[in-house]
């Protein structure tokens with residue numbers, strides 16, 4: 001199992017340079033998402049995991065559980081969580097574009113938010129994270 005994971009990790013990361021090369025200098029969000037790698041996003045989620053769980057029935061940490069985030073109402077992914085007024089005041093739903101902006105700079109999207117996180121500067125990293133969030137948003141069958 002460890003060997004398989006190591007192999008997958010190797011594949012995913014080796015592929016990043018090729019994906020970057022294939023993208024234009026300033027790729028649109030749609031282009032980035034078309035090239036996104038949810039498996040790599042799962043690994044990048046490590047930087048979120050100090051504050052967020054993502055499993056279907058997992059609890060909240062410092063931040064809310066993020067299962068089913070894509071398409072959910074902003075400040076509504078984990079209904080039992082005590083969101084700030086800053087985030088509740090945003091309204092709308094977590095579209096790809098809203099999530100891309102949030103992950104770029106949470107404090108710019110919702111000044112006063114309790115998500116003290118500098119943001120993910122790399123556009124391809126954000127796309128991979130969003131692909132992973134989508135994978136964790138599929139209905140449970």
Ligand code: HEC
Nearest residue numbers: 048051062063074075076077078083084087113114115117
């Ligand atoms: C230092 C802790 C911390 C880290 C690291 C962090 N977050 Fe958060 N996050 C929070 C907190 C706290 C909130 C609630 C914000 C509020 O109520 O203002 C939140 C809210 C969110 C929300 C909104 C959920 C909803 O119900 O609308 C999303 C989406 C989110 N975080 C995604 C991420 C992702 C993806 C990462 C990693 C790239 C990340 N966060 C990293 C603490 C964190």
